[in-house]
Amino acid sequence: xxxxxxxxxxxxxxxxxxxxxxxxxxxxxxxxxxxxxxxxxxxxxxxxxxxxxxxxxxxxxxxxxxxxxxxxxxxxxxxxxxxxxxxxxxxxxxxxxxxxxxxxxxxxxxxxxxxxxxxxxxxxxxxxx
Numbered sequence: 001x002x003x004x005x006x007x008x009x010x011x012x013x014x015x016x017x018x019x020x021x022x023x024x025x026x027x028x029x030x031x032x033x034x035x036x037x038x039x040x041x042x043x044x045x046x047x048x049x050x051x052x053x054x055x056x057x058x059x060x061x062x063x064x065x066x067x068x069x070x071x072x073x074x075x076x077x078x079x080x081x082x083x084x085x086x087x088x089x090x091x092x093x094x095x096x097x098x099x100x101x102x103x104x105x106x107x108x109x110x111x112x113x114x115x116x117x118x119x120x121x122x123x124x125x126x127x128x129x
Contacts, residue, residue: 054112054123061104061128065119069093074115076126080108088126091119104128 008016016027057064069091076088087099088108110127119125 054119054125056122057124059127061106061109062124063088063100063103063126063128065091065121065123065125066098066100067091067093068120069098069118071113071115071117071119071125072097074111074113076108076111078108078111082106082108082128089113100125102128 008018010016014029016029019026019028055062070093071089072092073090074088075090076082082088082102082105084102084105086102088102089100090097091100092098106128108126109129111125112123112127113119113125
């Protein structure tokens with residue numbers, strides 16, 4: 001038998017929960033679940049704007065998300081040529097818009113996002129060659 005007996009806050013910001021397991025008081029910490037089942041692809045919720053898992057940036061031309069947020073505007077199209085530093089898309093995070101620049105000069109070979117998509121930090125959003 002498990003029963004929640006309370007919650008608190010530590011000086012380091014962690015939030016402990018106190019539960020009773022067979023009448024013995026235990027302190028536990030909850031963490032977000034990163035993966036429920038190994039090998040099972042993550043399914044977006046109905047109506048969600050989250051796209052399937054995007055690749056991690058591995059090449060100099062991979063335009064990565066600098067922060068979690070939502071794509072407000074895609075400023076490039078496939079096959080378009082861009083210069084180093086040109087903005088390729090705009091991400092909104094915490095009510096602020098940030099332009100994401102091209103890390104190299106090159107041609108857009110892949111777009112992994114569209115306007116309205118939610119993105120996570122360090123996902124490849126656009127690929128340049």
